[in-house]
Amino acid sequence: MPELPEVETVRRGLLPVLEGAVIAAAEVRRPDLRWPLPKGLAARLTGSRVVRLRRRSKYILADLDPGDGTAETLILHLGMSGRILIGDVRQGSFAHVAGHLPQHDHIVLTTDAGARIVFNDARRFGMVDLTPTATAESHRLLAGLGPEPLGNGFSDTYLAAAFRGRRAPVKAALLDQRLVAGLGNIYVAEALWRAGISPLRQAGRIAQARVAALVPAIRGVLDEAIAAGGSSLRDHRQATGELGYFQHSFAVYDREGEPCRTDGCHSTIRRIVQSGRSSFYCPHCQR
DNA sequence: CTGCACGCCTGCCCGC
């Protein structure tokens, strides 16, 4: 479920049950996801208080106080299929959640208040690590990330400089997390449609004014998606079990052959493959 | 340095 808006939605869903709570029990059911899990993860989580839940790009960061004077941060990435579900110790399972496969519940936390938090990830592209809080930002997974698209470090001057000299298609440039952090296949497609830029255009060859238009296009689509609780594809759910509904607002993503939503445009949305991934765009509105 | 193909996994949907 994982681009920036979905991860932010998960973070917000977790806030009331996890921030300030103590992890009373932690169960780690397999030794690895994408990589081996940190040694003794369950033991290191158990008894820790979650002092703050943050997000950086598509990563959720849980700052932990183990109570021994140290400060650790749990780093979590949902990969392609990772989901976090919140339940209650008094209810046994998530059988009511559509598409939930309990054999992929890899990490189960129970808080002192009786909340049950499950990390479920069928494809296991997710990543989990534990690192000292003081140096969390320079963890190898986070060190190279570009600015947050909703933050102050992201501007038209920044983006123009980042694009300069780049011959890759703008689609690929925006997916490069070192350039700007948190965009994925859906929101790049949507932002490019809003800005009227073809995904095929070379990043370094976009006129300054059009690069400038891309910044509010990116911010706008991310803000709206967060407000909608993210996008729910293939029955995926938010942590609260509710469905996000931004998928109903897609202008181009997964709309191959359907009419462009620009007033007066009678073109149909086209699907192409760029560096192995689908791109959707309107060949009339996007140049 | 840049750009791109590939591999990592499982589930689901479609066409035959």
Added chain:
DNA sequence: TGCGGGCAGGCGTGCA
């Protein structure tokens, strides 16, 4: 109904 192929919201690695 069963089966194979293609597809999926990501990212690190390794190659040219």
